[in-house]
Amino acid sequence: MNRKVPPLKTITAFESVIRLGSVTKAANELFVTHGAISKQIAALEDWLGRPLFEANRKQMRPLPDAVTWAQTLAQLLDTLDSSAAQMRGDQRARPLQVIAPSTLATRWLIPRSWHFSEQHKTIALQVRHTDTGENWQEIPFDVAIRTDRDLPAAMPSRKIFEEQLTMALSPRLAAQANLWRPADILKLRLLASQTRSGELERWLAAASLSGAGTAISEFPHFYLALEAALAGGGALVCPRHTLADQFARGDLIEPWPQIRVAGPSFHVLWRDRTETPPDVQLFVDWLEKQSSPHFGLATEPS
Structure with missing residues (x-):
């Protein structure tokens, strides 16, 4: 099968810039220079034959469809990371699949998720955003974040914030x-x-x-x-x-x-009514802590 996909380095750089909201932060995360990130973004735009950001590159504001694409790429990179860990025989990396509404996932949860990964290196957190109209209960997940308007009675849940x-x-x-x-x-x-x-x-x-x-x-x-x-x-x-x-x-x-x-109000819920899995409990406890008004920016340690 002849798959037409851009170079992995360009995808990784682009996804990091969108997720972190900064070329500098992306460069720090990937241990490369600011110029190297900019070069990879330019290469990706050249490969696609279209821009991914607004013309004023000082602000680096992504175009709306570029944001959506970056969310998809993030899911693919998470899957690749998890499968690579399994191929390495790394039994420590246990995947934890989390789904959340699109805006909450991209603007609040994903920017903070590195805190959880730093604290729990044996858990491979995978966040997937859901859009209005999707039947989220048909999507595989360990933990879901939903609003009070969308809570099934059959699943245990806990309110995290209003x-x-x-x-x-x-x-x-x-x-x-x-x-x-x-x-x-x-x-x-x-x-x-x-x-x-x-x-x-x-x-x-x-x-x-x-x-x-x-x-x-x-x-x-x-x-x-x-x-x-x-x-x-x-x-x-x-x-x-x-x-x-x-x-x-x-x-x-x-x-x-x-x-x-x-x-x-937003609630975190999971499937198992009889016993909360340990990894799920860790994530729920962390999520409640992050939802506290005492915590600030996503870049601040918790």
């Missing part, structure tokens, strides 16, 4: 908009997604506002709306906990933190 929704936008757009009161947000383009319907209307109601007559751009998926918000394309109602890193780094700002509405 989400809050807030209006957010890029610092650049906020500086241009001259926001003083909540009603000023209606001067901007508002962003929404079909997968999170009703969240914009709920925030506007909490702020005693009506969106009638306001320009609203609706995207099919939240991650596309989020990329638009990060790029300064409008204001978006965002999950405050899930995007904690983006707020902490200043990629997003929250003009009115006093106006938040309740979002879904």
Whole structure:
């Protein structure tokens, strides 16, 4: 079979840049130079015949479909890593398959997963994101993270955090908009997604506002709306906990933190009702610790 796949080094560099959000961090993780990562990204774009990032390379903002592809590549690399460990006869690396909603997986869980791997080197953590509409119960998993709207009674579960929704936008757009009161947000383009319907209307109601007559751009998926918000394309109602890193780094700002509405609660669950497997218990305990408000950025040790 003649498979047309890009060189492994280019894939590894690209996935690391997307996951860590930085060429410098990717270079440190892979023990190469900043220039070497940039060279591999350029080689991958040349192989594909198209760009993966926006034209302004100082920001290194990935294009939306590049983010989706990187998530797929991450799963493939995890599988390759696990199978290679088995071929080496490394019995210490036990795979632990975790599935989680797309935004939570890519923006919160995966950036923190290295903490777990550092603490538990005998467990090969494999994170797979799920999209709205997928039947996640048909996907192989040891641990699943779901919202309270999607909890099967047949599986044991534990709540890890309750989400809050807030209006957010890029610092650049906020500086241009001259926001003083909540009603000023209606001067901007508002962003929404079909997968999170009703969240914009709920925030506007909490702020005693009506969106009638306001320009609203609706995207099919939240991650596309989020990329638009990060790029300064409008204001978006965002999950405050899930995007904690983006707020902490200043990629997003929250003009009115006093106006938040309740979002879904997230729960961790597993299949075995009789006895919790030891590796699952370790991950659940770690996840609860990471979900604590006392923990900060994904780059901070736990």
